[in-house]
Amino acid sequence: MKKSVLLLITFVLALTLAACGSKNANNGGSASPSESASQSADNAGGDVSGSFIASGSTALQPLVQQVSEKYMAKNDKVSIQVQPGGSGAGLSQVAEGTVQIGNSDVFAEEKLKDADAEKAKSLVDHQVAVVAMAAVTNKDVGVDNLTKDQLVSIFTGKVTNWKDVGGKDEKIVLVNRPASSGTRATFEKYALGTKSQDLAGSIQEDASGTVRKLVSETPGAIGYLALSYLDDSIKAVQYEGVEASADNVASGKYPVWAYEHMYTKGEPEGAVKAFLDYMLSDEVQNGDVTELGYIAINKMQVKRDVDGNVSNK
Amino acid sequence: MKAKTIDRIMTGVIVGVTILIIAVLAGLIGYLLVRGLRHISFDFLFSPPQTIRAGGGIGPQLFNSLFLLVLTMIITIPLGLGAGIYMSEYAKPNRLTAFIRLIVEVLSSFPSIVVGLFGLLVIVNKFGLGFSLFSGAMALTVFNLPLMVRITEQSLRGVPREQKEAGLALGLSRWRTITSVLMPVAIPSIVTGTILAAGRVFGEAAALLFTAGMSSPRLNFSDWNPLHHTSPLNPFRPAETLAVHIWKINSEGLAPDAAQIAAGASAVLVITVLLFNLGARWLGRVLYRKLTASK
């Protein structure tokens, strides 16, 4: 009995070691296909093959992930890896060529500045969706609408009590995002028109779920969220009397929105191009994009350039 | 008389504090289990997660956690054993040894986020391994290794000197003495220590955010060829572990039942750690009994 247990353990150990040996051998073999990430395009036959990596924005990741799975189910010769890591990471990786698609919440020119400006020029922008943001408050503050000036006063600390903007007598608690956040950049640029301040006593969270939780629980809290995160636990306020809705964004009435970008280094080819085309197809735009709470790019009646100039399409 | 009263009071305080600690632990575990157990079902444990719909599971995450643990252990155990053997048997009491001891100590107190960043910089970007299970395993190795070294060293030192001398006196080489005389005696405590260390690996998240990634590509559980992309066994795919999944779902979850999934996943994680602890004790005891009785 005693001996047999011992024997069993020895056997298991030996097996583990053996597995170790064989696994190492396998590692060597599998390294090449997954790493090379080559795009051996085969357009002649009509179908494409190849493998590539799309990395970057965590806000865009659910969409790219879902669409890539659908696409791979249709084209079994294509293999796509989606890696979240943040817009900054995605842009630097695509510019360095370590990944084939860099997902970003902001224009590359806004992230790759100064010394890196050259890198931004080599990147080609593919706008695949629009994400809109709304200012959200705790349910108790008693405010339905905020003007641009009021928002600026709140987010720069000039107004610290809700009664000054028409609400009840309660201290304002800011739930901002960290200075590096793309969501914050969009909100500052299109809702405030100015930089907000990292005020003492304000809360900063990068993650939308945490922002929602804190705003819903903290009395007097205000923050901002992408439309897909809105629910009953918080209150979305109107901006200059306009409700944050997909229709108002599409018609250009509601200005606080940004493109979701997928950048490639140079014009895309082969499998990457085919995938990006699929991303922009009506099937995906009217299906997955809308389903996941983004706004379809083909619905937009206005367009915007990197400097924020809006024009009719 | 007065000294006696003080003695009684202080004993009361110490017992009180101890009860408080146990109460905190019981409250913590109770809170997690009460909130989480309701959501644990066969379906929850084995189905893939959902992005926006309710009813997602944690199947791939659970598998990833276990697979990553195995990968990490495959790298760590041989290296840790080797370095541990060096520290207890080969190291001479000189400056070099003191230096190596210092290194082990520093390595074991590195913040996991620093290890994760190092992994991002070197393993993920420089070696071009990308966000993958393998990168994650290497990062975890970095801070599991010192633990393993210490466990091995202490276990080997716990072996009575006579046994070692007997081996050497029999004309065995030193290496042979270590592997066939010292190791069998030291194994129970090495196994216990290793399993406890494994529990730590299982719950690690900060280092993995930057190395194994936060995405979980759909896995094809009928394809066990490690070379295929959708194969669960492919070590070069990005993988989200259970601990990272809890972090992500808490912070970015879009699904309407995100809070419940986080609670359920936390409960699963705690239960697993509990099993590791109990398993380590049980196995250590059993091994000890078998090995000491049969010797």
Added chain:
Amino acid sequence: MNLPESRSTADPAPPQTGKIAKHHLEEWRGKAYVYLCVLLLVVIIFSIVVFIASRGLTPFISQGVSIKEMLFGLKWAPEDDTPVFGALPFLVGSFSTSLIAALIAAPLGICASIFMTEIMPKTGKSVLQPAIELLAGIPSVVYGFVGLSVIVPFLRHTFPGQGVGIMAGAIVLSVMILPTITSIATDALRSLPAGLKEGSYALGATRWQTIARIILPTTMPALLTGVVLGIARAFGEALAVQMVIGNAPHIPHSLFESATTLTSIITLSMGNTTTGSLHNNALWSLALILLIMTFLFVFIVRLLERRVKRS
């Protein structure tokens, strides 16, 4: 190290040469293996230091940030038109959370270890010890999750402020470092020579007198070692703290006001910045500070251990 070799070469019997050669080969292989493992350890730690330093020093060397500004500056505004990198608020946040956590955890941990060694060793071993080991095994994300759903709301209702802040972080951390402090304290108390205690009891001292006058003073350096290691762990903890501390880059006015630690700002911003940008490199500088702090903590532990040995 030469012992077995000299022994086998001293063995004169000629028919055993084959065996000796085998011995040598075996021994040589074993030795090569363990030396390789140790070499790897050294390589790992050097590469960590070199790589993080190479990134973390860039802002000071070539991007015009002064070390003084980084260490004593009060304003952290990395994305402004003229970016400012003052990391003092993060240093204050890190130090205050980990010190307060130690202040909470140290008395608790030491009490628990006295309970386990002096008062009820049996119950201690069968109930308390497994309980504490379990605390050590609970993953940090789970602590953060519980902190955000239980401790933050509790503090928000009990004290003025938003609940998040240094106090919330310190409470979460104190539970996390309790096992470290307890296990080291228990080891120290157990290794105390029995004669010391028995002498005290023989002189008619009560248990508490023995604990307070003999046991605690003699084991003090070892107890402090545990506390310092606990602080080191608290200092480096990232996710649990980030979830409950609020992350405003300012020195807070109270313990219940949003603050930031070194680890939490790194977790928040690393993915959002591009490689090579000044902001990104400044975050690596913060990681370098964390690294240097680790060395400092190990150094303090070393000093304490030397005192343990002397006494």
